[in-house]
Amino acid sequence: MIIYKVGIYAIFIKVYTSSKGGVSMPIQFRNYTKQPGITEDYHKVRDFFIRLGYAEFTYTRWDWMATHGYLDKSAVGKIGIWEDDKQIVGVATYDCQLGDAFCLTLPEYSYLKKDMLLYAKDNLSKDEKFGVVISDTDLKFQDIAANLGFIATCQKESDAIFYLDKTSTEYSLPDGFHITTMKETFDPYQYLRVLWKGFNHELDGEGDFQFSNEKELACKEEMIRPNVDLNLKVAAVAPDGNFAAYCGMWYDPEAGYAVIEPVATDPQYRKMGLGKAVVLEGIRRVGELGAKTALVGSSQQFYYSIGLRPFSTSTIWREK
Secondary structure, eight states: OEEEEETTEEEEEOOOEEEETTEEEEOEEEEOOSOOSSOHHHHHHHHHHHHHOSOSSOHHHHHHHHTOTTOOGGGGGGOEEEEETTEEEEEEEEESEEEEEEEEEOGGGGGGHHHHHHHHHHHSOBTTBOEEEEETTOHHHHHHHHHTTEEEEEEEEEEEEEETTTSOOOOOOOTTOEEEETTTOOOHHHHHHHHHHHTTTTTTTOOSOOOOHHHHHHHHHHHSSTTOOGGGEEEEEOTTSOEEEEEEEEEOTTTOEEEEEEEEEOGGGTTSSHHHHHHHHHHHHHHHTTOSEEEESOOOHHHHHTTOEEEEEEEEEEEO
């Protein structure tokens, strides 16, 4: 038994071994680097998610989180990593903010999940609140969580899927509107403005969008970096030059599937087919690059109405 300490936290983790080439080697635990952003560890964990394939936490979710303005940068060093012969085989992480965790392993290392959950509980909680996201098809992990005193809640995460060989990507635009990308029109102001309006911050009483040098720099850090293709960041432009709708697309040929994130439409321009247009344009573009499917983390009727289908669900489990 080894005690791993992270800050004021400590956890007891069994020493597991694997056999490669007839040599028995222990599974090694370590923490992710304390440095946020695009680091060597960022690339190593991303490679793990690519090898893992589709799961409740995808490679694009990791990409989106890595330079997201909402990321709790002070906590990245708490992310747990399990390695076999210096290759990552398991990751316990949060998504931008502490509180809910994800414990993911390559299939042959699923026996690590009990210790991963114990680690996550002690290190990835927030204000003594903690949940773990478990795929509804991962019955073994559900058993582990239940035996540790966790119960399923009504809180769900859902993914929907678009099959490019089954559904058309055709769309139309109202007169005076056109499509652009952040490659053609890199405009942090317009990008942040349409997200602010599209996610209803003004409608919810948070005030008008305010731009600043700090926000511009944060946007550039988010966009101008590895594994971001600006040709896949699609906007519908209104006649007055403002972004009316936006869709971010992510695609890596090694993974084989694309992910849609985020999507927003300015309330002034809703019910005009602009959200549909930017999403389908993004899907069309990843299709040209070789993608066969595109996923979105949502169960909203909007996505089903434009051709996506229910695909997978996960549940947040919490202690009784």
